[in-house]
Amino acid sequence: MRLVWTLLFVLAGSAALAASPEDDYIAARDKAIADIAAQQSANAPVETLDAVGAKALADLEKRLSALLGPLAVEGFPATGTINLQSLSDSDIGFGMLDGLRYATSDDGPSLVATTRGLAERWLQSRADETDENLKLPAGIDEALKLDAFYTQAIGADAAFVKTLDFALKKPGGADMAIARLGGWTQDVGPIYDQQVIVTLVKGDRVLIAEAAAAPAVPKIAACDALWTAADAAAQKFQEAYQASELKDEKSYDAANVAWEKGDADYRACMGERLPGDAAFPALLAQAQQLADQMAGK
Template sequence: MKTRMPRAGRRTAYALVLAAALPAASFGGPADDAYIASRDKYVAAIAAIAAAEKAGAGNDAVVKQDERARADLLKQMTALLGPLSFKGLEIKPSFSPGALYDGDLESGRPDGLLFHDTNYETRIFVSPEPVLANWVNHEAENLGLRAGEGLDSALRWDPFYTQATGSDAAFEGYVTLPLTAQDGETLHAVLGLFAQGDIGNVPPDVIVIGRRSGGRVSVGTTPVPEASKLIPICTKVWKDFESKANALFAAVQKGGKGTDDPRWDKANALRDEGATAVRACYTREIVAQPQFAAVRRKAEALLQKMRGN
């Protein structure tokens, strides 16, 4: 995995939404191009309605137009992908993104179909490769990718999985999992964690898999509670950083300056360093833990489900 963006930078990237139409695809077939062109028109129309609302028009038109647009795009996406079903998941998928208008977090997500179980824990997102590549090209900067990096890089990049899995928390990858690809198949599997705030000493407990095959890209995620057992040596790493940070916080409290005290920033920096050290510890240690066998079995089972088996 690549070196991550600073935590604050990642949170900003996740909050950005798709305020403009996607650029014209230069790598898809006629059907993919037609879908993207249709999406562009809808986004432009919704933006125009939103501008009129700000000028004093009614306030329901954007949502209504968004619902109509996404219903039509769902039909087009279903036609592009053809019949799909995954064992144990709901037959009827939801359309991604969850909104096309600026101001909604869901509007930044990639286009595709999102299948899930009844608890919304195991999820599989599927998109035509040209449509998803076009989205990655447009969203590269927001995802933290460098100029020129495309779909292959996105499939190895944590922020992509936050968006593609429909999660409201940021994905943090810990350990790359070994899976055997079939002919013509590209795989990237990671054991990690979805988190909305500081991680601290929290073990990984979820698997994500990116799969590229047959002109489609699919992203799957499933919980693996077996992996969430604390590793004592990693807990010690965290406690060492935490005790130093807490001592500084206590000193700040006594000083009465609050966040203006420079020790406040130093204490928070220690917690961030501790979280990074703990993540590195789990990456190093978990592969030798008894529970790692269960992680690999869960990853293989998810991959088979994504393959339609």
Template structure:
């Protein structure tokens, strides 16, 4: 009986022990956020800030382990690139970041524990709390990387690798201005074991606008309500992307987009 009780205690203690390294990272990150969000910005502060990001990256390397992604730098940096709360890019996905020059190809590798914590931190932003739902939401792709908005146009039906418990690919546009147009970015995300892999390719595929959806856009913009221009455009964009998602599989370029997404996924998970 005592042995059984001991085993139960060990079983209950195991998850807390497994989460300890991740909690160490989060505690360290939060201490730095508190420090720099109150600090006077000057050269010395920026120097300390850069050192803090390097320290966080070192902790993340211990959590994530070795990562090799073809075409990307061998050593990742902190995907969290600012610890100043008021910065526009504050709150990116905690993980190791890898990018080519100009961020044309950008990857993040993290753990399922850090992902879960990050999703909870963005709950009030409308972020879905279940990973599968988050991966299908444009909010995930917008808030995980960079400082630019992301509009999801369609999901791409990739084949989930045997090693993955989840795999999603989306087609969209990223930018700080008009997000209406022919989507060209493909983002893929997968969970393998307790690791999460995310890859965004900004110029992945050439597509085209869809006449039927252009008609939907014009009809929505011609409505008299709402009178607020931004609200009207948001509603029109929502209707436009829903139309695009429905019509995309019938377009001549769709098969090439799916093939490209599948190759990105395989490249991301190749070991």
């Protein structure tokens, strides 16, 4: 009997130590990143680095496809491409969320899918960041409420900036559903081409859908006026800075403060006034429909 129990204990221990598909994926990804970094240090030709990177991304995409299985969300294809854009830390698109991106066209709606485990591992890596600009909370509930999450997870060369959050009805079976309206930008100021982004957590899946706002987000005169006034003030400070042969740091700082305050005031105004605009019910309905589709309703 003692031998039987010993064998059972050994087998149980072996099963516990067996690598999961997520473990295998992370190990393969980290090895690829290390290999590319080593080749960069050895001054390998760009063509070689590109070929190695493309091969590694294809392998990782295959692993993710096996891990996630076919996507079954209305309006999106069943198969996707890897969300990571590069495995070199010197490239734009490095370090994005591990998952697959599903889209029928480059400018149409897209959806990024991953597992909760991979999302949590990715967030933990961001929580451990020493660069405060890249640091995120480890908890998924808290992270999904931050612009920085979307910037780092699904953006490559621009930052996501929120206009407002939608009050969704959580679809049946979903653990969490968050929807926000905002846009991608590389500068301060109004963003007129905005996106509806909906994140759904359901069981072991995390889905992030993005679609162009329909109808387009309207311009609100009062909000535009806040930005126009702030921009005019900032431009005057900028002119003073340039006239001083770039030595008047106070004018330079004042210009940036004016732009940043104008940007914040503009977004606060939009968040307050847009819900009263005639276009808002359709935008809310768009967000709700995306959430329902992702939940399989």
